[in-house]
Amino acid sequence: MKQASSHISDRMPSLNNQLKQEVELYQTAIDDLQAIFDNSYDVLYVADGKGKTLRVSSACQVLWGEEPEDLIGKSVYELEEKGIFQPSATRIALEQGKKVHIIQRTKEGRTLMVVSTPIRDSEDNITRVVNASRDMTESHKLEEELNEMKMLIDGYRNQLSRPGTNSQDKLIYRSRSMNDIISILPRLGTVDSTVLITGDSGVGKEVVANYIHENSPGDDNPFIKINCASIPEALLESELFGYEQGAFTGAGKKGKAGLFELANEGTLFLDEIGDMPLQLQGKLLRVLQEGEFMRIGGQKPIHVKVRIIAATNQNLEEKIKENLFRRDLFYRLNVIPIDIPPLRDRKEDIFPLIQHFLEGFSSKFNMKKVLSQDVINLLEEYSWPGNVRELKNIVERIVVISNSQEINLETIPSYIKDSFVKQKKSPLIFHEDRGSNGSESIIPLKEAVMQTESHFIQRAARQCSNLTQMAQLLGVNQSTVSRKMQKYGLLDKE
Numbered sequence: 046m047k048q049a050s051s052h053i054s055d056r057m058p059s060l061n062n063q064l065k066q067e068v069e070l071y072q073t074a075i076d077d078l079q080a081i082f083d084n085s086y087d088v089l090y091v092a093d094g095k096g097k098t099l100r101v102s103s104a105c106q107v108l109w110g111e112e113p114e115d116l117i118g119k120s121v122y123e124l125e126e127k128g129i130f131q132p133s134a135t136r137i138a139l140e141q142g143k144k145v146h147i148i149q150r151t152k153e154g155r156t157l158m159v160v161s162t163p164i165r166d167s168e169d170n171i172t173r174v175v176n177a178s179r180d181m182t183e184s185h186k187l188e189e190e191l192n193e194m195k196m197l198i199d200g201y202r203n204q205l206s207r208p209g210t211n212s213q214d215k216l217i218y219r220s221r222s223m224n225d226i227i228s229i230l231p232r233l234g235t236v237d238s239t240v241l242i243t244g245d246s247g248v249g250k251e252v253v254a255n256y257i258h259e260n261s262p263g264d265d266n267p268f269i270k271i272n273c274a275s276i277p278e279a280l281l282e283s284e285l286f287g288y289e290q291g292a293f294t295g296a297g298k299k300g301k302a303g304l305f306e307l308a309n310e311g312t313l314f315l316d317e318i319g320d321m322p323l324q325l326q327g328k329l330l331r332v333l334q335e336g337e338f339m340r341i342g343g344q345k346p347i348h349v350k351v352r353i354i355a356a357t358n359q360n361l362e363e364k365i366k367e368n369l370f371r372r373d374l375f376y377r378l379n380v381i382p383i384d385i386p387p388l389r390d391r392k393e394d395i396f397p398l399i400q401h402f403l404e405g406f407s408s409k410f411n412m413k414k415v416l417s418q419d420v421i422n423l424l425e426e427y428s429w430p431g432n433v434r435e436l437k438n439i440v441e442r443i444v445v446i447s448n449s450q451e452i453n454l455e456t457i458p459s460y461i462k463d464s465f466v467k468q469k470k471s472p473l474i475f476h477e478d479r480g481s482n483g484s485e486s487i488i489p490l491k492e493a494v495m496q497t498e499s500h501f502i503q504r505a506a507r508q509c510s511n512l513t514q515m516a517q518l519l520g521v522n523q524s525t526v527s528r529k530m531q532k533y534g535l536l537d538k539e
């Protein structure tokens with residue numbers, strides 16, 4: 046025994062040396078591992094089989110806003126509850142007993158992709174969970190921006206395919222009243238003042254709105270239209286202002302940009318503004334005044350620069366009296382009022398419109414159609430309660446149903462012909478005056494001749510664009526037309 050102990054003591058110096066070397070080796074390995082731990086591209090986080098934090102990279106400060114010493118020793122369950130990270134990858138890996146990939150949000154507002162791997166001992170117990178967390182905040186933001194762009198594109202596509210847009214329609218007019226209106230429109234394109242277009246249904250309010258946009262310098266900026274009467278109130282709000290994710294049951298996962306966002310830097314055409322619900326009128330007024338609004342369920346205001354063109358066929362003053370339209374919104378919209386007269390008050394437009402639609406439908410249906418003079422006279426004298434829309438529909442109808450190349454009176458719907466019978470007036474001659482007792486008044490023949498001349502010259506003037514055409518139509522020479530126009534005060538005074 047004595048011999049043996051002396052033998053060990055003989056070897057002590059060399060054993061000490063060996064141990065020292067091994068300790069140094071371990072120390073170097075630990076230092077290397079620590080360096081890898083701290084400098085790995087992913088932030089590493091190690092917990093034990095109960096979820097207690099054992100070790101964490103020094104970069105944890107950036108991701109979770111905590112120093113390593115504040116985390117080490119703490120349970121991941123406790124940290125998750127405090128919202129340091131949500132959800133805990135370690136907890137999920139322990140629950141599922143296998144490697145998991147999750148997206149984690151941190152209290153610092155970061156988005157992490159975490160791969161959590163459980164390590165098992167020889168008896169298959171989980172002794173460690175190693176998490177590698179990668180900061181995805183930037184790429185997540187990019188993804189959100191991409192989604193936003195996709196939504197914008199969807200919105201634009203939606204608008205482009207939305208039925209009822211008629212930006213292809215040319216604006217046709219010859220009357221003085223329309224000429225006065227149209228002449229100011231190009232100037233409106235250069236300013237961003239709000240325009241309110243009023244007029245009966247079908248007079249061409251939307252065509253005028255298109256014209257303003259197309260004749261403005263920013264005509265390639267968005268021009269978005271919405272009909273406030275055709276969409277239920279709840280839907281109208283989300284269409285106009287958009288919503289955040291989860292704002293209401295059925296709201297899309299990613300939220301949605303509204304038309305105000307889509308129309309940014311461009312024009313939003315609010316058709317049938319008179320039908321906008323009161324609650325939304327307030328929200329619209331705020332956008333007009335402050336240039337900002339919030340999406341439904343949103344917290345942060347969104348700034349937009351949108352030019353508003355609104356249109357209505359209702360009497361907004363009346364609606365204000367009935368407390369159905371906000372007076373302050375009316376004033377804010379009515380900066381540039383445009384009132385389009387009904388077609389019956391601008392008969393000079395009827396013939397060029399007929400010609401325009403006749404050409405359009407003839408070429409659309411691949412037919413060559415002309416109207417008889419009787420038909421033209423009748424259509425010119427009709428009162429067009431549905432205005433240009435009705436005229437367009439009638440022209441389409443008679444082009445389609447007439448068998449012959451020349452469209453004659455038989456093809457005209459009877460309600461148009463009957464309207465003259467009811468009024469006891471002939472579309473082919475001037476209106477008959479009635480005396481105070483209701484009987485037809487007799488006027489001197491000379492005056493009757495003058496009235497007839499004046500009437501037919503006016504009618505020819507509506508159909509023709511120059512004196513030569515008028516002379517041809519009336520079967521006289523140009524100087525006669527000119528002289529008679531002067532006589533009846535029908536020449537432009539300008």
Ligand SMILES: Nc1ncnc2c1ncn2[C@@H]1O[C@H](COP(=O)(O)OP(=O)(O)OP(=O)(O)O)[C@@H](O)[C@H]1O
Binds near residue numbers: 214244249250356434
């Ligand atoms: N001056 C015009 N020139 C050519 N087409 C016109 C003109 N005015 C109206 N139209 C046509 O008549 C139809 C009705 O016009 P529009 O939709 O602009 O009327 P609106 O006043 O906006 O009607 P509503 O009040 O019912 O919305 C459209 O097909 C349009 O293209």
